[in-house]
Amino acid sequence: MTQNRTAGPTRRELFEAQQRWRSIRIAATSTVLVVVALIVLVPLAPGWAKVQQSFFNGEVLVKTFPKLLEAFKINVMIFAWSAPAIAVLGLLIALARDTKSPALFPLRIFGAAFTDIFRGVPVILTVYLIGFGIPGLGLTRPWNSPYIWGSLALILTYSAYVAEIFRSGIDSVHHSQRAAALSLGLTEGQVMRDVVLPQAVRNVVPSQMNMLIALQKDVSLLSFIGPVEIFRQAGVFKSLLANFTPYVGAAIIFLIVTIPATRYADHLMAKQMRERR
Amino acid sequence: MSKLNLRNVVKRFGDRTVCDGIDLTVDEGQMVCLIGASGAGKSTVLRCINLLEPIEDGEILLDGIDISVPGLDPQSVRARIGIVFQSFNLFPHMTALDNVMLAPRRVRGRTRADLLPQIEEMFERFGLADRMHNYPDQLSGGQQQRVAIVRALAMQPEVMLFDEITSALDPQLVGEVLDVLLMLKQQGMTMVMATHEMGFARQAADKVCFLQNGRIVEEGPPEQLFDQPQQDATRQFLARALK
Known part of the structure; x- marks a missing residue:
């Protein structure tokens, strides 16, 4: 185990790092999509101007x-x-x-x-x-x-x-x-x-x-x-x-x-x- | 006159009889070991002696005086009898030193400064000198159990009770705790011990009692009880325990 460590990351560590990056990319993409959708779509909703005027x-x-x-x-x-x-x-x-x-x-x-x-x-x-x-x-x-x-x-x-x-x-x-x-x-x-x-x-x-x-x-x-x-x-x-x-x-x-x-x-x-x- | 004397002690939990007429004599400076299967009533006997459990019938004499009288103030008796438990039961929010000092300060009204030299000396004697300021969860099981023994000894009890104190320890830690008991025996402490350590009982006990179903089935010096048991029940138990 310790020998592997000095020689570089183990197979498992490489695999887990890859998995981590994959989930971060997916989470980031889906979050951006949702935020953009909210910013673009909400003002388009009927009556938004009124809601904004009254609450925000x-x-x-x-x-x-x-x-x-x-x-x-x-x-x-x-x-x-x-x-x-x-x-x-x-x-x-x-x-x-x-x-x-x-x-x-x-x-x-x-x-x-x-x-x-x-x-x-x-x-x-x-x-x-x-x-x-x-x-x-x-x-x-x-x-x-x-x-x-x-x-x-x-x-x-x-x-x-x-x-x-x-x-x-x-x-x-x-x-x-x-x-x-x-x-x-x-x-x-x-x-x-x-x-x-x-x-x-x-x-x-x-x-x-x-x-x-x-x-x-x-x-x-x-x-x-x-x-x-x-x-x-x-x-x-x-x-x-x-x-x-x-x-x-x-x-x-x-x-x-x-x-x-x-x-x-x-x-x-x-x-x-x-x-x- | 014997130091501790149990006469026909009966203890029930609901309709289950845990001690069914226990008679036991412990002389000053003697070490008595209680052996028997789990549930035989060994621990309950010890808890009754310490008045942690009220008894239904019989009497418990300390120096010839009945301490099991209902309504008797238990604090003064408990301060004279120390008990150490299987699961250590140290107070997790206090350092080892504070665990030991609590009772002498509260019960005897001593001050920290006045107690410190004597308690430092005890920690040193038990190989815990560098552990005084640690919290229980920073100590190994063996160290915790030794602190628990020091805590009980700090009240300068006349009798010490040990309730399977090595059962929760890793095998390699059992020795360091049992060594402490041998040390106490040399100093002439009166001790009653419930144990599964047959080797230790044979080596260190003055008297061994075999319990089954809340009764002392057989008692005697260790050589006799281990080598020439008189009762079938004792023989069967030992055959299994020593296998």
Whole structure:
């Protein structure tokens, strides 16, 4: 084998290189054909001018994009304070559901009820109930801010999902790890903190990444209760200019953030699959 | 008084009886080997001694004190009895050193600095000096199993239990782990070992017990049990195991 290597590529390597080139050529040709067809054929379709005018209007896009980007900062802000709160609350709920002491039975029930309720109710309903409902009790500034109560609605809903993911992570740690830790004289609490949780959290990182991506998008639901974030801002432009391009602009901004994040989550997931095998 | 004493220990999983009245005496500094086919109950006996499995009936005495009383706080007992498993069960997210330090720090309240000299010395003695800062998946099976032994020994247990600790190892790695046990025997450690290594049992054990269907069918010094087994079942098992 090594002698062949010094003498040049082996038969197999030559064959595989040839195959690789062949597939690259075919893929490139078919991609070019499809792209050309789209560029040539789509504008020929009846009504294309109207679609372009309404959705892909360059002039409107250039005019509204900076303001949309500005409004997106609000999405990022709400995301930035909600995400850590969700991580903490989700973990606490997961741990509450995993307690065993009879004295903590109420805590277990609470954890189960919490996840059942907030996973079972549509996010938008929770946002309305808490975001409109609680300030409507007659709270004074700054405590009637829709930012606070809208964020709380997101935190509660997402914590329920995140808690379930943490719980599946805890279950995924093999019971022999618990046995080994217990056999050394550690208490149940120490076993959870030092041995089970660190492994559980690591196992669920890819799934939690997907929750972060979903949260980034759902921040837009708060537009219904007041904050002028990107979706609301795009709506304002749409009414003003009678054109849907600002929505497309908003979609582009979301995709700039979510596509890399999704790819990264997929990468983590694939890596984990490889390691488990 | 013997170090460890099992009297009529019964363990059931559902309606399957895994230990069907085990009586076993282990004296201070003795090495006792449990042999028998898979499923005979060897591992379960060890897990019961470590209180990882509650027993249905009988009693387990450590220094004459019953440790199998239901409701007894198991942590203090487990800290006195070390166990090493077939599949190592090292904590994959910690280095070898942290694996070893975890229990002394948490259970005994020792600090890293205070533990380090003593643990470094143990790693050195077991031929692991350059492996302290590796994670388990960077170690060979034999090295992992030796780290697992160090981890159990770091709690300074009075009794060590070994549950088929060489069964998951490549044949050429078995020797390095068994050598560690001989070293412990010389230091006077009390040990109970479930094993398929008949050669090692014959060479190192003070007493060998043959288990079948959750019972000790026959026990005695290795020469006697291997060379003049009294029971048909023992003879049949040995004929197959030593082939």
